[in-house]
Amino acid sequence: MEATTAGVGPARLTGLATWLLGQTAAHAGRLVSEGFAAVGARGYHFRLLATLDEFGPASQSVLARRSGIHPTEIVGILDYLASRKFVERTPDSADRRRNIITLTDAGRHHLDALDAQINKVQEDLLAPLNPADRAELRRLLGVLLDHHNKSVGTA
């Protein structure tokens, strides 16, 4: 049996973990984009809103670290989310460099819609895998991420 070929293409390529990962992620990304586009949103919105929902209000730089989104991206995403009244940006009185970002009720509501959407996408993506395989995939990807997060120092 050996390494699966995943359709067609040069074996030199299709046997590579990096290629399989890239192709699968591209596909997943397509599904995610479509799913979010259906509710007029993007991946970044979900990531930021989910971060706010689970960790509570925070400054933009803390948000960047928690969400894994690059600090320079945060500004624009927040501009948009604030314009839609999904978050509130208020200056931090304790440290005037900072803004404190808070999730609004509308934002929480929107997040629920995105949540429903993204869960549909998981099903789509993982359709051909049974529960054990899904868990195993998550485990393996988790190990890789943990390892590389540590060595690179994303913490």
Added chain:
Amino acid sequence: MEATTAGVGPARLTGLATWLLGQTAAHAGRLVSEGFAAVGARGYHFRLLATLDEFGPASQSVLARRSGIHPTEIVGILDYLASRKFVERTPDSADRRRNIITLTDAGRHHLDALDAQINKVQEDLLAPLNPADRAELRRLLGVLLDHHNKSVGTA
């Protein structure tokens, strides 16, 4: 133990297969880019050269299908590869719409260098996984790819 958390971040996000996949692929992509940049190349070059090496000369559209690279991308990549004398573009006498692309000796040589590079990267990426886990990861990704290639009709 449950689904691995993969560092930090909102559970709503970090438990998602799409997120794990995206993050891991981003990391892998970083490693690949760095590796290829070290020999003055990019991922596309390797993909196209490998495709030519394994399947032999072909038209640009066939190359696109075989490599999984979007047809409109092929043009520019080939422009570059031809300028470096890694491939030759000759008009097809049988069908004057087509160019036949051929790998040169220099191209084959360059491909060897890229091959060495990309294999180093695999090791880097998969370092925390034992051989069985690596095979399992490849298998699972392969299943996903096969499934989605079929339904979308990339063939």
Added chain:
DNA sequence: CTAATTTCAGTCAAACTGACATAC
């Protein structure tokens, strides 16, 4: 002075869309 925070402007790789001339 150094360091952190936010912001702006721009780059980049990969993938894509739409249009078009040419040839089949």
Added chain:
DNA sequence: CGTATGTCAGTTCGACTGAAATTA
């Protein structure tokens, strides 16, 4: 005619670099 091929121009998403102003 409709379709396939190659080309060009432009867009998108996610991620990044570099620089700057403000404040700690």
